[in-house]
Amino acid sequence: MGKKRVQDIVRIPLENIESGNSIKQLMSDTIQREHKKKRDTIFQEDMALISQYIEASDFMTDEDMGRAENLIERYYAAAHPSLDNPDAIPFADKVMLFDSLFRPQFGPAENPSFTFIDLFAGIGGFRQAMQSLGGQCVFASEIDSMARATYTHNYCAVPYGDITLNSTKSHIPEQFNILCAGFPCQAFSQAGLRQGFLDETRGTLFFHVADIIENFEPDAFFLENVKGLLSHDGGHTIEVIMGRLRELNYFVPDPQVVNAMNFGVPQNRERVFIVGFHNRTGVQEFQYPAPTDTSKRFRDVKEEEVVDVKYYLSQRYWQTLVNHKKRHRSAGNGFGYEIIGDDDIANTFLAGAMGREHNLVIDPRQTQILPATKLKGETNEDFVRNLTPREAAGLQGFPRNFVFPVSDYAAYKQIGNSVAVPAVKETGRCVLEKLGIPIIE
Numbered sequence: 218m219g220k221k222r223v224q225d226i227v228r229i230p231l232e233n234i235e236s237g238n239s240i241k242q243l244m245s246d247t248i249q250r251e252h253k254k255k256r257d258t259i260f261q262e263d264m265a266l267i268s269q270y271i272e273a274s275d276f277m278t279d280e281d282m283g284r285a286e287n288l289i290e291r292y293y294a295a296a297h298p299s300l301d302n303p304d305a306i307p308f309a310d311k312v313m314l315f316d317s318l319f320r321p322q323f324g325p326a327e328n329p330s331f332t333f334i335d336l337f338a339g340i341g342g343f344r345q346a347m348q349s350l351g352g353q354c355v356f357a358s359e360i361d362s363m364a365r366a367t368y369t370h371n372y373c374a375v376p377y378g379d380i381t382l383n384s385t386k387s388h389i390p391e392q393f394n395i396l397c398a399g400f401p402c403q404a405f406s407q408a409g410l411r412q413g414f415l416d417e418t419r420g421t422l423f424f425h426v427a428d429i430i431e432n433f434e435p436d437a438f439f440l441e442n443v444k445g446l447l448s449h450d451g452g453h454t455i456e457v458i459m460g461r462l463r464e465l466n467y468f469v470p471d472p473q474v475v476n477a478m479n480f481g482v483p484q485n486r487e488r489v490f491i492v493g494f495h496n497r498t499g500v501q502e503f504q505y506p507a508p509t510d511t512s513k514r515f516r517d518v519k520e521e522e523v524v525d526v527k528y529y530l531s532q533r534y535w536q537t538l539v540n541h542k543k544r545h546r547s548a549g550n551g552f553g554y555e556i557i558g559d560d561d562i563a564n565t566f567l568a569g570a571m572g573r574e575h576n577l578v579i580d581p582r583q584t585q586i587l588p589a590t591k592l593k594g595e596t597n598e599d600f601v602r603n604l605t606p607r608e609a610a611g612l613q614g615f616p617r618n619f620v621f622p623v624s625d626y627a628a629y630k631q632i633g634n635s636v637a638v639p640a641v642k643e644t645g646r647c648v649l650e651k652l653g654i655p656i657i658e
Contacts, residue, residue, distance in 0.1 A: 258378070261365070263288050265375040267315060269388065272374055273355040276332065276390035289314070322371050322618065329353035330655045334389060334435075336398035336426060338376050340367045342636035343397040343439075345615065347645055351657025355390045363627045364634075370622045381425050389433060395648065396433070398426050399441040399636050402449055423458060431465050436498055437648050438467070440491040441636050444474055447489060458491070467493040470503045475644065477614070477637035479508035483515050484563045484612040486637050490644055500651045506643040515578075516559040518611030526585040528602045530577075535597035538574065556601070566604075566612050568633030573603050576612075606632065614638030 269277060270285035277285070286308070293311040294303045303311075323341075325348050335344050335357040344354050357376040359365050369375050377385045400422050430438055447455050455472065462469045470492065477486040494500035530538070542553025554574045557563050564575040581600040604612075606621050606628040613635050621628040649656055 261362075261375060261378065263292075264369075265377045266388065267292075268373070268375040269356065271312065271315060273332075273353065273390065276355040276392065277388075278391070281388060322373070322620070323348065323616075324372075325353040326351045326657045328657070330657050331394040331649065331652075332390075332392075333395040333397050334358075334393050334429075335376070336380055336396065336429070337400050337422075338368060339364050339399065339635050340615075340631045341372055342613065342615075342638050343399065343441075343641055344368075344372060345619075345638045346636075346642035347395070347397060349642055349658060350645055350649060351655065352395070352645075355393050356388060358385060363623050364631050366623055367621055367628075367631055370620050380429075381422070386425075386429065389429065391433070393433070394436045394652070394654065395645075396426075396430055396435045396438040397440075398438070400426050402442055402446050402454065423461075427461050427465065430462070430467070430493075434466075434495055436495055436652055437500075438462075438491075438493045439641075439645060439648060441641070442489045442491070444487045444489055447472065447474070462491070462493055465493075466496050468496060468501050468503075469493040473505040475505060475640050477640045478513075478562050479511055480506070480614075480637070480639040480643050481510035481513055482612055482614045482637055482639055483513040483517060483561070484566060484637065486565045486612075486640075488636070488640070490640075492644070492648055494648075494651065498652060503651055504647065506647050509643055510639075513562075514560050515557050515563055515608075518608050519559065519578075520605055520608060523582045524580060524602060524605055526583055526596060528605055529583060529596040530601050530603070532595055532597045535599065535601055563604075563612050566609050566633050568630045573629065576604050576609075577601050578604060578608075609633075612637075614640075614642075 266281060266285045267288055270282060270289075274282055274285075289308070289311050290303075293306070293314050294300070296314055297303060300306070323345060330351040331353070332355045333343075333347050333352050335341065335347075335354050338344065338357045338359040339361075341357075344357070348354065354372075354374065357368070357374060358378065358380040359368060359376040360379050365376050365378075377388055379385055426438075426440070446458075449455065459469060459472070472489050472491045474487050475490050477484050477488070490505065492503060494503070538554045545552040554577055555564060557576050557578055566573075566576060579600050580602050583596075583600065583602070586595040606625055607617065609629060609632045610619055610621070611617070613632055614637050615632075615635075621631070623631070646656060
């Protein structure tokens with residue numbers, strides 16, 4: 218890989234690296250552009266391999282370690298074209314090229330007690346929870362470029378891309394303790410003579426989760442999905458999932474619906490959790506966590522300062538929502554916007570606009586009346602606004618210093634698709650206790 222090709226792939230001014238500017242921000246910017254250019258995808262894959270090397274080289278294959286070290290050598294040479302003999306520079310110094318990128322805001326414990334992989338990682342809700350219990354993430358995968366940008370910015374680890382590709386799976390370490398995945402819900406085929414759970418799951422994203430569990434045999438797995446998974450396709454979907462998992466030599470207790478509002482966040486969010494333990498662990502009984510904290514209300518995540526006027530609804534849009542709700546109410550339906558008070562528990566925050574409209578806030582602290590949306594007109598006279606991304610993230614249990622280096626629209630989508638961190642943490646705690654793994658907080 219020559220200097221010109223490296224610079225073409227990176228597409229960032231290499232003098233910025235030499236002058237000490239943040240590679241982390243450059244990384245986030247580049248990953249967000251990935252969908253536009255194939256070379257950005259190549260760059261992302263290079264950075265995923267290098268970040269895995271920096272973070273978890275002890276768990277990498279010899280082949281991947283060699284590739285990562287070669288990439289570090291080449292990027293260093295490209296970043297310092299004036300050097301006559303880059304080979305004379307100690308390798309440790311070359312690794313420092315990526316120092317600002319791989320200095321995470323949310324890092325693992327100094328001496329982690331277990332390892333896990335993070336599939337369908339999103340913005341790292343599982344990672345946030347499992348790291349807080351003493352875990353070290355040794356592999357992550359996420360296909361959405363915007364979510365990868367947020368993940369990278371906060372954890373300084375670059376997720377690999379499409380987990381359905383063998384080339385991506387090849388980077389999974391041979392040994393790790395727990396597989397974590399919030400996989401999407403998909404229907405399974407019921408056509409023709411049933412050949413078994415394996416055949417029914419082929420071609421679905423769950424198939425790839427089960428494939429990794431079967432091939433790598435972690436001590437345990439922890440899966441998350443929407444509550445509707447239990448009734449999806451007349452109950453056939455969950456039947457197939459449980460059947461497939463239980464034929465992989467794992468003890469898999471019945472799924473549990475867990476509500477985030479019972480674990481320290483003010484959001485009514487029910488999700489299905491599925492855990493499993495390899496038979497070699499001897500675990501044959503499991504209890505999901507009992508509620509730990511039901512005291513939190515919206516005021517606990519509400520913005521402390523005056524919120525930007527852009528989050529306030531225009532008068533025209535607000536009136537549209539009011540009229541919409543009146544029509545449904547007169548028809549005997551309960552559809553429409555909902556206002557969340559300071560002492561209330563928020564409704565489920567979803568990725569689409571409906572998730573925001575069901576969690577509107579009255580906040581009279583803002584006095585500006587400038588247009589704040591694409592709709593014409595001044596801001597509404599009732600001081601109704603959307604949640605800010607920071608408030609929405611708080612409903613999911615993310616800390617206030619969690620950063621979204623993306624647009625508000627992308628942030629809302631990422632937050633709505635995320636797991637609720639405290640609920641995952643408490644369930645993860647129960648899993649670790651059954652495995653006899655020390656918890657480090």
